[in-house]
Amino acid sequence: MEKPAKRVIMISGANRGIGRAIAEKLLGDGYLLSLGVRNPGQLPQTLASAAESQLLCHSYDARDRESAKSWVDATAEKFGGIDGLVNNAGILHTNGLEDDAEDLLDDMWEVNAKAPLRLTRLVFPYLRISGSGRVIDIISMSGKRVKGDWVGYSMSKYAAMAASQTARLKGWDDGIRVTNICPGFVQSDMTVENAPSFPQENMSRPEDVAQVVSTLLLLTNESAVPEITMNCVFETL
Numbered sequence: 666m667e668k669p670a671k672r673v674i675m676i677s678g679a680n681r682g683i684g685r686a687i688a689e690k691l692l693g694d695g696y697l698l699s700l701g702v703r704n705p706g707q708l709p710q711t712l713a714s715a716a717e718s719q720l721l722c723h724s725y726d727a728r729d730r731e732s733a734k735s736w737v738d739a740t741a742e743k744f745g746g747i748d749g750l751v752n753n754a755g756i757l758h759t760n761g762l763e764d765d766a767e768d769l770l771d772d773m774w775e776v777n778a779k780a781p782l783r784l785t786r787l788v789f790p791y792l793r794i795s796g797s798g799r800v801i802d803i804i805s806m807s808g809k810r811v812k813g814d815w816v817g818y819s820m821s822k823y824a825a826m827a828a829s830q831t832a833r834l835k836g837w838d839d840g841i842r843v844t845n846i847c848p849g850f851v852q853s854d855m856t857v858e859n860a861p862s863f864p865q866e867n868m869s870r871p872e873d874v875a876q877v878v879s880t881l882l883l884l885t886n887e888s889a890v891p892e893i894t895m896n897c898v899f900e901t902l
């Protein structure tokens with residue numbers, strides 16, 4: 666398969682929050698985008714108004730294995746290849762250590778840990794052909810250290826971190842560079858709902874995460890960045 670003339674980037678969960686900001690930034694940067702969302706009809710106008718030749722919006726549900734494959738297949742068919750994947754879609758349940766909440770644990774395992782690994786596995790053959798493929802995993806500081814009692818969320822993000830680091834190792838010889846981004850609190854529905862006592866204006870902005878993604882995509886294979894941590898409060902890590 667021939668490489669596409671312009672770089673093709675897939676983003677999961679692009680209709681709001683951090684994923685939306687990344688999609689808007691990369692659209693402006695001129696990439697060909699494939700957005701995987703649960704409700705294509707709810708794509709914001711800023712993205713839906715893009716030229717059909719630049720943007721594919723495909724249904725994708727992280728809980729549905731088949732939708733991952735059909736999204737990847739549709740992307741490769743439309744654009745002729747895939748150069749990058751941003752694993753962004755994620756959920757937060759706030760169950761703590763002493764809560765009997767294994768259903769919530771299973772749900773986060775499915776969406777936050779298994780689904781990004783599945784997408785990475787499915788795009789890897791295309792990234793190899795690219796020669797400079799990129800995977801950017803939006804993990805979390807909760808995938809690096811524990812500060813509170815969101816044990817299930819942390820477990821799922823630590824697991825996502827393991828998948829991300831494995832992809833980094835496995836892809837290296839084929840020019841695939843993998844970065845995990847670990848923000849603390851970011852302004853989004855997720856923090857409005859689950860961290861209401863922390864002021865939104867004191868959190869990182871989705872646009873800041875998008876700027877980081879945009880910069881990472883410009884780097885050569887010889888300047889790989891394994892991890893980016895972003896803090897809105899002082900941390901010693």
Ligand SMILES: NC(=O)c1ccc[n+]([C@@H]2O[C@H](COP(=O)([O-])OP(=O)(O)OC[C@H]3O[C@@H](n4cnc5c(N)ncnc54)[C@H](OP(=O)(O)O)[C@@H]3O)[C@@H](O)[C@H]2O)c1
Pocket residue numbers: 677678679680681682683684702703704725726727728753754755756757776803804805806847848849850851852853854855856
């Ligand atoms: N906000 C933070 O403080 C923060 C910090 C560190 C890391 N993160 C991570 O950043 C990522 C984005 O979070 P956010 O803050 O932008 O959260 P958000 O505003 O709640 O958005 C979550 C996104 O994930 C999508 N999503 C959820 N479940 C899905 C599923 N089953 N299938 C497909 N898409 C699904 C949502 O789509 P729908 O619109 O269809 O629900 C939405 O686009 C997540 O992985 C999160 O863990 C967030």
